[in-house]
Amino acid sequence: MDRRKMIGLAGAGAIGAAAAGVIGPQIFDSAEPARAADAGAAVPFYGAHQAGIVTPAQDRLHFVAFDVITDKRADLVELLKRWTAAAARMTEGKDAGAIGAVNGAPEAAPDDTGEALGLPPSGLTLTIGFGPTLFRDAQGKDRFGIADRRPAALADLPKFAKDTLVPEISGGDICVQACAHDPQVAVHAVRNLARIGFGVVSVRWSQLGFGRTSSTSRSQQTARNLFGFKDGTANLKAEDAKLLDEQLWVQPGDGAEWMTGGSYMVTRKIRMLIETWDRTSLAEQEAIIGRDKGEGAPLSGAKEFDEPAFSAAGTDGKPAIAMDAHVRLAHQQFNDGARLLRRGYNFVDGSDGLGRLDAGLFFIAYQRDPRKQFVPIQTRLSRQDALNEYIRHTSSGLFACPPGISAVDDYWGRALLA
Numbered sequence: 001m002d003r004r005k006m007i008g009l010a011g012a013g014a015i016g017a018a019a020a021g022v023i024g025p026q027i028f029d030s031a032e033p034a035r036a037a038d039a040g041a042a043v044p045f046y047g048a049h050q051a052g053i054v055t056p057a058q059d060r061l062h063f064v065a066f067d068v069i070t071d072k073r074a075d076l077v078e079l080l081k082r083w084t085a086a087a088a089r090m091t092e093g094k095d096a097g098a099i100g101a102v103n104g105a106p107e108a109a110p111d112d113t114g115e116a117l118g119l120p121p122s123g124l125t126l127t128i129g130f131g132p133t134l135f136r137d138a139q140g141k142d143r144f145g146i147a148d149r150r151p152a153a154l155a156d157l158p159k160f161a162k163d164t165l166v167p168e169i170s171g172g173d174i175c176v177q178a179c180a181h182d183p184q185v186a187v188h189a190v191r192n193l194a195r196i197g198f199g200v201v202s203v204r205w206s207q208l209g210f211g212r213t214s215s216t217s218r219s220q221q222t223a224r225n226l227f228g229f230k231d232g233t234a235n236l237k238a239e240d241a242k243l244l245d246e247q248l249w250v251q252p253g254d255g256a257e258w259m260t261g262g263s264y265m266v267t268r269k270i271r272m273l274i275e276t277w278d279r280t281s282l283a284e285q286e287a288i289i290g291r292d293k294g295e296g297a298p299l300s301g302a303k304e305f306d307e308p309a310f311s312a313a314g315t316d317g318k319p320a321i322a323m324d325a326h327v328r329l330a331h332q333q334f335n336d337g338a339r340l341l342r343r344g345y346n347f348v349d350g351s352d353g354l355g356r357l358d359a360g361l362f363f364i365a366y367q368r369d370p371r372k373q374f375v376p377i378q379t380r381l382s383r384q385d386a387l388n389e390y391i392r393h394t395s396s397g398l399f400a401c402p403p404g405i406s407a408v409d410d411y412w413g414r415a416l417l418a
Helices: 003-019 073-091 183-196 241-247 274-278 281-291 326-332 376-386 386-390
Strands: 059-068 124-129 172-178 203-213 262-273 347-353 357-367 391-401
Touching: 059 183, 059 357, 073 124, 073 183, 172 183, 172 262, 172 391, 183 203, 274 357, 274 386, 281 326, 281 386, 326 376, 376 386, 386 391
Parallel strands: none
Antiparallel strands: 059 172, 059 203, 124 172, 124 391, 203 347, 262 357, 262 391, 347 357
């Protein structure tokens, strides 16, 4: 069956579900993650937590960071209201606006760009976060009267050893993470938010991703990164409700109350030196990671989900998992129990002009407090990880992702800005 027929049938299925009342504003407030019934279906937009965090990771990503270019708080609030309404519509598989791409006056610009016409929702989730510069800009100005509401956990990330960050593709006042099983659906969502935001925000940087590199649910198999290794075997999973409360969701009393039920997102664009890695022996690759390349088992075990035995010795009498192996340094045992919920993606941005792939991992991690989780873990990795010979961190971002949208009269950032 060709792609057009498949899309048509999927679209018809989505319409049928909508008629049956399956697709539409839903309240999702339970231990179960927001998820689509199938790859083409809609993920509920409303709920206690934003979708796109513990939602089973979709196949495609379009991530965008915006700079706010107005100093008017009312304009920012109005934009967030419009964005929320558009996001709710697009995650249901509808046009961004009520008129849509083709039903308006011929003389007027459409209120949807149209490239997702006929496509199903494809599990689209849209997750928003607020960066440190929204609270006080680079000049120290409190543009929106919210500087005193900046959470302590949103402290600027330190400079890590071996960072080669490019400022133009780092930071941002607001971010939106669009995940879907169809890249066109994700791109359509970001494109329309940018269109709606014209005059209030401008795109600072963006990143396309494919092939998720983490599993966020036990219903998913562990994916592989561009080094060919399984990635995120020990990731937090949506089903681990107790661990999520401990490690992922901001709890009452943690600080800024408007963040209760939310989470903090760290992004890092990590270029992989593909050609150098590809000339490295299999034995050395496995020693650097601390797992075997086929099964994904720790070098002290036999199966992927065997718990690493860091005291185990290899046949040469040395530790089976090297002291500078990635698995050892990132493990919670050596980081005061700190864990992350990762949902990164592979990227290939062409070549660098010298015949080398500009490719790697767009790392995304959610946590309850970056100061206690990402920062100590990355500090250890940046100083000791044998993998550093093969990677370069070129972009960094930190964002406070508020709790979910409770109802149709709620909007992104209301608890912060109201």
